[in-house]
Amino acid sequence: MKRSERTELKKSLSPAAIWAVALGSIIGWGCFIQGANWTARAGGPLPLMIGFVVGGILMSIVGKSYSYMIAKFPVAGGEFAYAYQGYGRTASFICGWMLSLGYLSIVALNATALPVLAGYLFPGVFNQGFLYTIAGYDIYAGEVALSVFFIILFGALNYFGAKSVGNMQLTMVLIMCAAVAISLIGVVGTGHFHVENLLPAYGEGKSFLAGFVSILALAPFLYVGFDCIPQAAEEYNFPPQKAKILISSALFAGAVTYAIMALVTDVVMPWTDMIQLTTPTGAPIKWHTGAMLDMAMGTAGVAFVVIAVCMGIFTGLNGFFMTSSRLIFCMARAKMLPKVFAKIHPKYNTPGTCIIFTTLVCVICPFFGREVLNWVVDMCSVGTAFGYFFTCAGAYILIKQYDVPDDVNRISKTTAMAGCLISIAILGLLIIPGSPAFMSVQSFIALGIWVFLGFSFFAYSRRNFKNVSKREMDYLILGNVQVRMGLRKNRKQEDRVVGHLVECRNHGSH
Numbered sequence: 212m213k214r215s216e217r218t219e220l221k222k223s224l225s226p227a228a229i230w231a232v233a234l235g236s237i238i239g240w241g242c243f244i245q246g247a248n249w250t251a252r253a254g255g256p257l258p259l260m261i262g263f264v265v266g267g268i269l270m271s272i273v274g275k276s277y278s279y280m281i282a283k284f285p286v287a288g289g290e291f292a293y294a295y296q297g298y299g300r301t302a303s304f305i306c307g308w309m310l311s312l313g314y315l316s317i318v319a320l321n322a323t324a325l326p327v328l329a330g331y332l333f334p335g336v337f338n339q340g341f342l343y344t345i346a347g348y349d350i351y352a353g354e355v356a357l358s359v360f361f362i363i364l365f366g367a368l369n370y371f372g373a374k375s376v377g378n379m380q381l382t383m384v385l386i387m388c389a390a391v392a393i394s395l396i397g398v399v400g401t402g403h404f405h406v407e408n409l410l411p412a413y414g415e416g417k418s419f420l421a422g423f424v425s426i427l428a429l430a431p432f433l434y435v436g437f438d439c440i441p442q443a444a445e446e447y448n449f450p451p452q453k454a455k456i457l458i459s460s461a462l463f464a465g466a467v468t469y470a471i472m473a474l475v476t477d478v479v480m481p482w483t484d485m486i487q488l489t490t491p492t493g494a495p496i497k498w499h500t501g502a503m504l505d506m507a508m509g510t511a512g513v514a515f516v517v518i519a520v521c522m523g524i525f526t527g528l529n530g531f532f533m534t535s536s537r538l539i540f541c542m543a544r545a546k547m548l549p550k551v552f553a554k555i556h557p558k559y560n561t562p563g564t565c566i567i568f569t570t571l572v573c574v575i576c577p578f579f580g581r582e583v584l585n586w587v588v589d590m591c592s593v594g595t596a597f598g599y600f601f602t603c604a605g606a607y608i609l610i611k612q613y614d615v616p617d618d619v620n621r622i623s624k625t626t627a628m629a630g631c632l633i634s635i636a637i638l639g640l641l642i643i644p645g646s647p648a649f650m651s652v653q654s655f656i657a658l659g660i661w662v663f664l665g666f667s668f669f670a671y672s673r674r675n676f677k678n679v680s681k682r683e684m685d686y687l688i689l690g691n692v693q694v695r696m697g698l699r700k701n702r703k704q705e706d707r708v709v710g711h712l713v714e715c716r717n718h719g720s721h
Contacts, residue, residue: 217687218544218553220287220537221560224446226453228377231384232443232533233461235526236317236436238387238468240324243520246476247486247499249429254422255413256477260470262426263433267466270434271459273599273630276606278455279623281441283609285451286690288541289441290598295688297605300545300676301669303688306601307542308665309594314535315569317435319576321527322362326354327581328520331498346653348580358577365528366570369536372559380529387522388468390515394504395471397515403479403507415483428640431595433469437461438598439530442537472500472519479503536565545687546676586653593650593658596638603630 224232253259280293290310295303329337340352369376398404413419437458444451476499477485485503488496496502504512540562543552556563607627640646650658676684 217690218555219690220445220540220555220562222446222448223372223374223560224377224443224448226447226449226457227381228374229440229443229447229454230457230461231381231526232377232530233437233440233457234464235380235384235387235523236439236530236534237434237461237465238436238523239317239321239527240328240520240524242469242472243500243516243523244327244498246473247482249426249473250477250482251416251486252422253413253426254415254417254419255411256409256473256482257412258419258422259426259473262423262429263466263469263473265423266427266430266433267462269427269430269633270437271462272626273603273633274437274458274462275455275623276603276627276630277438277441278458279606279610279627280602281444281454282452284689285444285447286541286688287442287445287537287544288688289438289444289538290602291538291541292688293441293605294601295545295684297601297608300547300684302601303545304542304547304669304672305665306597307538307547308668309597309661311535311538311542311594312661313435313592313594314531314538315572316576317531318362318528318535318569319358319573320581321524321531322358322573323354323577323581324524325361326351326357328517328524329354329357331501332517342578345580346582348582350578350580355577359574361525361528362570362573362577365525365532366566366573368529369532370556370559370561370563370566372561376529376533380526383522383526383529387519387526388464390519390522391468391471393515394475394508394512394519397508397512398475398479398504401507405478405480408478408481410481411483428646431592431599431637434462434465435592435595436465436527436530438595438602439534441602442534445537476500476503479507532566532569535569536562539565539568541688545684546679547672583653586651586657593638593641596634596641599637600631600634603627603634607631 250256250259253262277289280296284292284296286292288307291303291307294306326337337353337357338349338351342350342352342355344350368379413422417425440454440458440461444454447454476482479485480503485499488499488502490496501513501516504516508515539548539552542548543550543565552562552565552568554564555561604627607624610624610627641650643649679687
């Protein structure tokens, strides 16, 4: 049987660009707008900060399995490929299907954050052309047009080249980091950094433990984005082993950024008073971080945080656009989606059809309102937990079967198993009643619909890939990397086989 053609992506992304994709995807608009809400949720700054740090550490444990699998399988698809390696094609389809909706929704959610920011800066300007109301959220043509414009813009940018998009992502991330640093320096330099404003450190409305757990439950949502790194592994122009430092440093930078912006929000005035601020008309303040920087630095402070918010939105749009299209491309290359999605643009070397599809799907979303998207994103966190689990479980199996059982790899197996348990715990926080992160009824309904669609699509697609041999499927998903893995556990047996083959060849030559 003739082997299927395997299209491959061009190696054009540098370590700096990949790091920027990860950090830019981790830090979204919520980092710069939700600080006061998160402090109130935690019951004080102390459980909030500790929750950020511990959440980052837990994600770093999961990230170690990601770095291990990237080094072994530097191919597009990330968790999709790892699920296939560990558990076969059915598991890989489930993992890819769940993740694809999550990534697509995050693109749309970032786009719908732009009208929210515009509403803060230019009240009433985009609230033009009332269309209808969904779930209590008014839909305006002006806001829809703003979101659609930027979705199409970033779709076009991704379509015309991965390298230029990576460089743009790096520039935007550096601008965002600079704006965050200036915000902190400005608050300190103007004499508005008052540690006593952080008191009471905890206990407002809930115990320290309850506040800490409520923030810890947000960890997979706060740090989702580091898993963008494996999706583009096929496009690395550097050794995939470097992904380990890229993941850990992106998570560290993300935790520091979250902590700085929360601190800036809480330290200018007593935080208990800050969360109750109102406008001159008596309406609650919606953007507390902006109000605090305005109080500390004036218009300049607001300008810097606006820049940071815009960069957070744009980098999230850009990063998850890249991630979504690569995941769809990889599934199509494995014949689990229509083959048109596996085509590479002959000039720009990008998965053009996947990018167009991502754009079209996301363009529809703003018409349904932000509240509906929040339900979808909450539900899609389940998909993220699936991705974490399959990656960590796949790493554990790989280490156990193929690597030398020395001290280093025993630690690696322990780390991989810990990642599996963390993934299960994350899933439990989402679906167990009474959990701080328990999903809404609407989210469960959306999850049921998506699972039903996935089951239907799997039943249809299975006719296309069930007859593909394992060897061919290995090639389509993993390429030739499996022959480079180096199965060190069986090295002695391999040496004997090689020696036997050499003897036979020499014997034949005589």
